[in-house]
Amino acid sequence: MTALSYFFVFLFYAATAVFVIGVARKIMQYARTPAPLKIPTTPAPVTQTGVVFRMAREVVLFSSLFKSNKWTWVFGWMFHFALLLAFVRHLRYAISSDNILWPLINNSLVLAAGQYGALAMLLGLTGLFGRRIFVDRVRYISAPSDYLMLILIFAIATTGAMMSFVTHTDIVQLKSFVLGLIWFNWQPLPNDGLLITHLALVALLMLIFPISKLLHAPGLFFSPTRNQVDNPREKRHISPWGQAIDDAEAKAKA
Amino acid sequence: MKAIRYREIDGNSLGYFALVGILGLIVAAGGLAALYMEHNGHWVTGMTNQVVWGMPHVFAVFLIVAASGALNVASISSVFNKKAYKPLAPLSAILAVCLLLGGLTVLVLDLGQPDRLVVAMTKYNFKSIFAWNMILYNGFIAIVAVYIWLMMERKMNVYSKYAGFAAFFWRLILTTGTGSIFGFIVARQAYDAAIMAPMFVIMSFAYGLAVFMLVMMASYKWSGRELGEGTIQRMKSLLGVFIGAVLYFLLAYHLTNLYGTENHGVEAFLLVDGGIYTKLFWYGTILIGCLAPLFLIFCRFTKNSNTAIVIACILVILGGLSQMYVIIIGGQAYPMEMFPGKIVESGFFDGGVKSYTPTLAETLLGLGGFALALIMVSLAVKVLRCLPVSMADKDVDPHYKAEAK
């Protein structure tokens, strides 16, 4: 075990802690934030099941984005779907062959989709980046953090794709390292510049995720225009503080 | 003539969900068939070392040929500047892409090594017409995609004409390429004819227009929108002309073959004593695929009936599939002439007519490709603004008033 290996062990525990606690705190905050009014964007579903379907369509197909801007949708959806494929492919470093999920991972279709998905991811990111540069309105409202996120993810995807397509790394030892992290039985990290860069950037992403725009991932579920049922007449919508006023009024009347 | 308004269909009716559901089931069955074929190997199909291309290729080639023809309507509007066809150009282009994707899916899933698609996309032997076709197919999808975008993005409309030109020429080359897959095979008696290429182009016109007319009439009927008689009648006459051209090319193909003595054997096989292939040719291609639709289109009792036109389109499609079967399977079933003047016997089925019996799996794969194309069109008209709200004659026909006088 080199000092570098120990550093990365520490880095990943720290990054995981920051990521999990940070995102959990944010979710708590979103959950606590009052939604004083019934404001689903119509046409909206009138039942709770309908809302689940609408949310699912939103999460899986990005349907609102599709309706508003086809180009952003093409690149955005392409990027996110490729991200999913890459994530599934990476699971092979974290789970072993006796796991129930193993058949999903150890499957040539999934593995190939993950590998070539990297190219789709880069294409999607290029499109999203181009949009910030070439579309006047979008360029005007783009902040440095918008660019930073794109560049960071682009760098992660590039280093990852290079290990798949250009120069290989010792993935058997990499898997040992990852399993070592999970089972607190630390193993050395392969000494490979590309891999170290890739992992360092991923750790950085995990560290800043809880304070970044990437929180739109959990945030989407708390979006009142999307997660509310369109039933203001059938069921009165009362916010918590509204309830408190109601209660006080009722008490005063009594 | 008013400006054309496009809108997505609602797609919330029970009928729509039933349509998508049924098509989805066929696609799923086709997918399962493909998995089954890949898992076991091709021994579960009727294809052999004697008849190497089978049912999947019949459907795939038909879909690819029809894809090129489905672009007819868009081409007529962009290239020949016929205003009456313009409103339907986006649907025509979308249908073309969907049919091509359906056909290619079947072709790819039938490969011995479908997981080597990447190899097929990265390694090209430029002497191979097959490799050319891969470029032609991908190029077609790219060009038509741009064309669709230019037609649907209002501010880009002015450029759509140029993309229309490009797509038109590209698809002529594409069908020439598909025909050449067979035309360039010197080994087999039934192929090896330059006329294959233009014949495939003409066939694409007829098959593609038939599929387009069915999709158009169904879309308008089932979404409750108005489709004018003028549009239907105009396209139906065009279809009649294309069918006539197909007949002419079939005649020319067989007559040229018959002129050379060396081809008498294969011509006798296809036209007189080839069993299933002879029957399919005369009853399937000629009677059902050409003469019956011509009658329905031009006979004065049926020519004004939409039902008759729908039936005519379906018959053209069935005739097309049957013609593909005759060309692809019949061409392989006839023995190769290696030793003229000799009776040939061997342990590898030399000399005799080869048998081919398609299994359920390969037929489902082919049908699955067809259903895939149609389900993609059904979804496209729901999410994209590609269908004019009204195709009533007064809204789309520039000569409407003149005729009404």
Place this chain on the structure above:
Amino acid sequence: MKQDTDMNRRRFLGQAAAAAGLAVAPGVMLYEVQARPAGEAATSKQRWGMLIDTTKCEVGCNDCVTACKTENGWGASETKSSTEQQAQWIRKVKLTDKQTGHVQSLPLMCQHCETPPCVDVCPTGASMKRADGIVLVDKHICIGCRYCMMACPYKARSFIHESLSGQKAHAPRGLGTVESCTLCVHRVDKDGTPACVESCNAKGHKAMYFGDLNDPNSEISKRLKEFGGQQIRADLGLNTGVRYQGL
């Protein structure tokens, strides 16, 4: 096991002899070494070919086919495929003249054309011709489209319709790819003779000759020069590497 020991012994003797040949003095060879060194590529100096004398080929004899099966491991391994789906690298064909009733017999396999239609049509370049004229399938990049089988005028190619196991180490073959006679390329590269030719000679028929068509002193060239030889489907102008006499 006996056979394996023999093989090993032969290999050992061969290597020892080569070492001795080299050891005498640098640049001086006691005898001419025929085999191309393992590290050298095949070149177009050679063009391997075969001559088949149909007058000597016995009707009903199947030795060349059996030898090919044993050598390359095809034939017994496909259990699920129908007879029309099973591989056939080489087959015996019986010809009866429609006019005279004259009967001939000949083996038919890949004709190793100079301008092979299978190579022309292959979309990925998996169908290929080596510099020395041997036509092969690169199964690493064969996608199993079977266009080469459509294009071959000799029906010389087979598609593998099922999973295989127990292949020979020198003759890899597997599901979903196309294959055909390799002219026993693994033997030829070690200066050997194809198994079919060897078996025909062993039987005493001597109906098959193998050799370098580019070398005017090879037996095959001399015979072709003296007696001539026909190509099957000569009308296609493929300049086949396999020629026939008495056709």
Place this chain on the structure above:
Amino acid sequence: MVYLQRHIRKLVTLVGLGILLSLSLTSQAADLKPVIPTAKGGQCVEKTDVMRKNHMEFILHQRNDTLRRGIRTSKHSLKECIECHNAPANDGKVARISEKDHFCSSCHTFAAVKIDCFECHADKPEAAQYRTSAKGGH
């Protein structure tokens, strides 16, 4: 407060589910490394760390040389890999590629890297025989 409590309950459930999921993602056995069978002996044709990263490139290069050009050197040939790395054990028998203790499978199974070499190629030396009782199959 009722409102808040309801959401906290949801959150706790979610976090619980998350923990369950992540536990299910990790293995029970926790083999941190593959068990790689030893080779016939001597040094491999390249250094171990080079082989670990690049063996596929060597084999790929060699396959083109051999098949397309007729170069039959043994240094990077798959046949030689198998000769040396799947040599018969004391009982004279060898493992199949479908078994975890075949040299190639040991790592390829561990890291979920699919190879199709042995759909066509022999997975044992020419002379060797397979074991009859498979062990460690997957």
